[in-house]
Amino acid sequence: METEFVLRTSHKNLEHITATWQAPSNIALVKYWGKHGVQLPANPSISFTLNNCKTITKVTAKKAAALDFEILLDGVAKSSFAPKIKSYFNRIKEYSPWINNYHFTIETTNTFPHSSGIASSASSMAALSSCLMDMEGQLTGQKMAMKKASFLARLGSGSACRSLEGKLVVWGNHDDTPGSSDLYGIDVSGDLHPVFQDYQDTILLVDKGEKTVSSTVGHELMNEHAFAKARFHQAHSNLTKIKNCLKEGDVEGFIKITESEALTLHAMMMTSHPYFILMKPNTLSIIDEIWKYRKETSVPVCFTLDAGANVHMLYPADHKESVDDLIKSKLARYCQNEQYICDQLGSGATTV
Ligand code: DP6
Numbered sequence: 001m002e003t004e005f006v007l008r009t010s011h012k013n014l015e016h017i018t019a020t021w022q023a024p025s026n027i028a029l030v031k032y033w034g035k036h037g038v039q040l041p042a043n044p045s046i047s048f049t050l051n052n053c054k055t056i057t058k059v060t061a062k063k064a065a066a067l068d069f070e071i072l073l074d075g076v077a078k079s080s081f082a083p084k085i086k087s088y089f090n091r092i093k094e095y096s097p098w099i100n101n102y103h104f105t106i107e108t109t110n111t112f113p114h115s116s117g118i119a120s121s122a123s124s125m126a127a128l129s130s131c132l133m134d135m136e137g138q139l140t141g142q143k144m145a146m147k148k149a150s151f152l153a154r155l156g157s158g159s160a161c162r163s164l165e166g167k168l169v170v171w172g173n174h175d176d177t178p179g180s181s182d183l184y185g186i187d188v189s190g191d192l193h194p195v196f197q198d199y200q201d202t203i204l205l206v207d208k209g210e211k212t213v214s215s216t217v218g219h220e221l222m223n224e225h226a227f228a229k230a231r232f233h234q235a236h237s238n239l240t241k242i243k244n245c246l247k248e249g250d251v252e253g254f255i256k257i258t259e260s261e262a263l264t265l266h267a268m269m270m271t272s273h274p275y276f277i278l279m280k281p282n283t284l285s286i287i288d289e290i291w292k293y294r295k296e297t298s299v300p301v302c303f304t305l306d307a308g309a310n311v312h313m314l315y316p317a318d319h320k321e322s323v324d325d326l327i328k329s330k331l332a333r334y335c336q337n338e339q340y341i342c343d344q345l346g347s348g349a350t351t352v
Contacts, residue, residue, distance in 0.1 A: 002183065005095045005151050011139035017061045017102075019134035023126035023349040025053040025118065026162045026169065027201055027304060027312050029258050030239045031265045034222030034232065038091065039154050040182045042222060043235035044172025046242060047162045048314075050201060051346025055123035057108045058352075059131040064103035067093065071106045084156070088125070091155040095148070096136055112341060118203065119215070119306065125156030126163035130349045149349070150184035158219075161185040165348040168192050168246065176240045187348075193249035198317035198344065204331055205339040206282045207309035213269070213276045215307050221272035231268060235261075251316070255294075255302040258314065262305040269307075280309040282334035287311065289330050299323065317344070 026047040034042030067089060071081045085106070093099055106128065112118050129152040130144075137144045146164050154161035154171070162169040165187035174180045177188065222228050238257050245253035269276050283305070290303050290313065301315040301323050315323050332338040 002095075005148050005183075007096050007098065007136065007140070009140050009142070011098060011136075012141070013063075014139060015063050017135045017138055018059065019131040019138070020056070020058040020352040021127050021130035021134060021349055022054050022056040022352055023123050023130055023163050024050045024166070024346050025112075025120070025123045026050055026159065026166075027306070027314075028159065028162070029242055029254075029261060029304065030235055031261050032158055032171065033219065033265055033268055034225075034228060035158060035219045036223075039158055041158060041172040042228070043232040044170060044174040044177070044180060044239050045159075045162070045235070046168065046170045046188075046239055047159070048199060048201065048345050049163060049166030049169060049348050050343045052343045053110075053112045053118060053123065053203070053341060055108055055110050055120055055127040056352060057106060057124065057127035057131055059107075059128065059135065060105045061102040061135060062105075063101060065101075067100045067102065069104040069106060072108065074109050075107070084121075085128075088128075088156040092132070092152050095152065096132065098136065098139055099132070113205075113208075113339070118205075118310065118341070119159075119308075121157040121215075122160040122163045125160035126150075126153045126349055129153040129156065129160070130164065130351075134351065146349075147184055154184060163349065165189075167197070167345040167347060170239070170243075174236060174239055176243065188243070191243060191247045193247055195249040195251060195316055196246055196254075196345075200313075200315050200317055200320060200323070201343045201345075202313045202315075202323065202327065203341040203343060204286055204311040204313065204327070205335050205337075205341065206286070206311060207280050208336050208339075211278065211308055213278065213307075218269060218272075218307055221274075222268065225268065225272050227268065227271060231264065234264070251300045255300060258304050259302050262303065265307070266305060278308050279305070283309045283311055286331055286334050289326075289334075293326055293330075297322065301326075 032045035133149040171185040
């Protein structure tokens with residue numbers, strides 16, 4: 001229940017509070033696509049937490065007559081972020097009412113290139129929520145509550161609730177996942193077979209531009225979607241199946257579900273009204289090359305896609321050298337300025 005997250009304990013009245021946290025991005029294997037109510041997912045999802053692609057955020061709060069904030073990206077005021085942060089604060093204030101009495105200065109920076117086409121909403125909302133929960137802990141004298149940080153992050157951006165912990169997180173009610181909830185992500189890394197522990201994610205930057213259709217609009221289009229019911233049902237069953245693959249070390253099964261989920265996500269976009277395509281010709285060329293390479297070499301590398309044209313290549317660390325060769329010899333040419341980012345699984349948000 002949402003009410004469990006309302007702060008009820010008495011707390012100190014500090015003039016200044018500050019906290020600095022970093023939080024990583026995550027890549028979904030079973031995709032979240034469709035939502036209802038206040039940021040509740042239409043289906044459960046599961047993701048790998050990343051390590052290198054992250055947001056580092058410092059929040060300084062000063063006692064004030066009313067809630068107010070300013071936001072800086074790389075030291076420069078960023079008014080375009082204000083509406084999203086404003087609606088986030090509006091959603092979270094009933095759970096952490098102390099924020100009504102502070103002016104917040106939010107200083108944020110990303111480790112990945114600024115306009116790389118990599119969504120920073122997951123890492124940034126997770127980092128900001130961690131800072132606020134750290135501050136709440138300073139006020140109440142209680143330990144920082146990760147579960148509430150995930151709950152708050154979800155209110156900023158759904159997938160952000162999967163960026164607090166790692167290496168493997170489930171978000172959304174799922175019968176086969178004890179403790180799972182629509183309200184926050186839970187760490188299920190205990191069920192990760194050694195073969196997946198050191199998994200790599202190399203992100204091929206096919207298109208670094210702004211997305212033509214935002215995730216928010218895409219989610220909305222699932223409301224009247226002809227295939228929605230079947231899709232949501234499929235996500236439940238894919239989650240059961242992929243969790244089993246991740247536990248048993250079944251890489252082949254993992255590849256089948258992961259790639260099918262990526263293509264299903266894009267199939268939903270192509271069959272919504274209005275319909276749209278976020279893949280680019282180079283996205284398809286890369287997928288084709290990955291399939292060819294896997295067939296020829298049996299190296300278990302597969303792909304997944306977010307709501308964009310970039311391709312995430314997932315593979316075990318002991319194949320790093322061969323996949324690197326493949327990228328340099330065949331795939332980099334499909335990337336904008338031949339750019340790609342090497343990442344791997346990580347363990348979530350940490351204080352700085
Ligand atoms: C395709 O979390 O960005 O990456 O809740 O509206 O902020 P909002 O959407 P967002 O959607 C992410 C969608 C996805 C799939 C996923 O990460 O599960």
